[in-house]
Amino acid sequence: MELILAIVLGTAFGFVLQRIGAADPDKIIGMLRLTDLHLMKTILCAVGVSSGLLFLGMAAGLIDSSHLSVKESYTGVVVGGLVLGVGWAVSGFCPGTGVVAAGTGRRDALVFIVGGLIGAGIFTVSYVALKETAIFDSLLGGKSTLADTGAYPSLLTGNGTLVAVLVAVFLIGLSIALPLRLRKRRADSDEKRDNNPLMPRH
Amino acid sequence: MYWNWKIGGPLLGLTFVLAVALMKPIGVSTQFVILDAMIADWISPTVVVEDSAAASGYASSNAYLNKSGGKYAAEVANPLNYSFVFVLSMVLGGLLGRRFQPRLGKQPKIRQLPAAHELQFGHNTMQRYLLAFCGGVLVLWGARLAGGCTSGHMMSGMMQTAISGYLFAAAAFATAVPTAMLIYRREE
Numbered sequence: 001m002e003l004i005l006a007i008v009l010g011t012a013f014g015f016v017l018q019r020i021g022a023a024d025p026d027k028i029i030g031m032l033r034l035t036d037l038h039l040m041k042t043i044l045c046a047v048g049v050s051s052g053l054l055f056l057g058m059a060a061g062l063i064d065s066s067h068l069s070v071k072e073s074y075t076g077v078v079v080g081g082l083v084l085g086v087g088w089a090v091s092g093f094c095p096g097t098g099v100v101a102a103g104t105g106r107r108d109a110l111v112f113i114v115g116g117l118i119g120a121g122i123f124t125v126s127y128v129a130l131k132e133t134a135i136f137d138s139l140l141g142g143k144s145t146l147a148d149t150g151a152y153p154s155l156l157t158g159n160g161t162l163v164a165v166l167v168a169v170f171l172i173g174l175s176i177a178l179p180l181r182l183r184k185r186r187a188d189s190d191e192k193r194d195n196n197p198l199m200p201r202h
Numbered sequence: 203m204y205w206n207w208k209i210g211g212p213l214l215g216l217t218f219v220l221a222v223a224l225m226k227p228i229g230v231s232t233q234f235v236i237l238d239a240m241i242a243d244w245i246s247p248t249v250v251v252e253d254s255a256a257a258s259g260y261a262s263s264n265a266y267l268n269k270s271g272g273k274y275a276a277e278v279a280n281p282l283n284y285s286f287v288f289v290l291s292m293v294l295g296g297l298l299g300r301r302f303q304p305r306l307g308k309q310p311k312i313r314q315l316p317a318a319h320e321l322q323f324g325h326n327t328m329q330r331y332l333l334a335f336c337g338g339v340l341v342l343w344g345a346r347l348a349g350g351c352t353s354g355h356m357m358s359g360m361m362q363t364a365i366s367g368y369l370f371a372a373a374a375f376a377t378a379v380p381t382a383m384l385i386y387r388r389e390e
Contacts, residue, residue: 079348
């Protein structure tokens with residue numbers, strides 16, 4: 001039963017990631033260069049929708065809070081995120097979208113996966129040495145959440161469902177308000193410069 | 203043609219909620235370690251051993267695989283577990299997604315080199331592979347240090363309003379945006 005669920009949910013997840021363009025490095029690079037924020041709008045909307053539905057589902061008794069799995073906060077989360085960000089921008093893939101992109105027939109995604117296996121291997125081998133440093137020391141209450149889940153400590157007390165729904169509304173609002181691009185193409189800004197006597201001509 | 207965000211966003215969100223309702227939050231990057239360890243254990247069968255004293259029933263000479271009562275070691279010993287099969291199935295999802303992509307006429311061949319890459323570096327396949335490889339090393343090393351990736355921290359984490367999810371997302375975008383602007387700076 002578990003394996004059938006794994007196949008159905010894994011396939012659905014891969015399918016959706018491909019259909020939103022997340023397995024296309026051009027869509028990722030466009031988002032990170034702030035010239036094509038379509039994927040950013042999709043992600044913000046998805047996080048908002050999932051957060052709202054999850055907490056409403058738990059309040060309605062449809063989702064068991066024992067299924068939650070909140071990860072700990074520690075210095076390594078930030079350092080790891082910073083390192084991952086560089087690799088994400090360089091390759092245009094993250095672990096999940098790299099796997100999906102390999103399924104769409106991209107050869108660079110296979111190369112990314114080989115690199116990923118080596119990166120994960122280096123970490124696995126160096127874990128003993130890293131563990132001795134302060135990098136795994138808890139931050140901000142360790143496994144904590146913003147909204148009260150009933151299963152983990154939360155930063156905000158009060159009705160968890162209400163807090164989560166407010167966060168969800170904020171994220172979905174942000175996804176609607178976000179323009180499709182924050183930076184103009186160079187051609188556009190050149191034109192602006194040419195029409196503006198205060199800006200130096202090149 | 204990709205889905206509009208108004209359709210794609212809710213459907214992606216729904217996938218994450220369904221996964222947690224039926225099983226547990228989605229995560230991907232751990233499975234790179236699991237596959238590494240499967241390969242290591244195949245080469246040298248002493249990497250993961252049965253150990254009735256461990257909480258999971260398995261132990262490893264590697265401290266990372268051995269943590270949390272040998273949780274990872276047990277997954278290495280039993281490849282047909284939920285998390286590993288989930289990630290394998292994502293390959294099929296990608297294949298089907300592309301196969302049934304709405305299109306005009308015949309499906310064009312997939313563009314192997316990203317347009318941003320060709321614009322910046324020209325039609326240079328080896329260089330693309332080099333960047334994809336180096337990116338892969340950094341992404342998975344970083345994800346393992348952080349304890350999760352874009353799926354586990356950014357999506358599943360922020361869904362649960364986990365503080366670690368917000369921290370991770372802020373950190374990842376803080377370097378990804380300037381790096382992308384610097385490397386892929388050429389416009390058409």
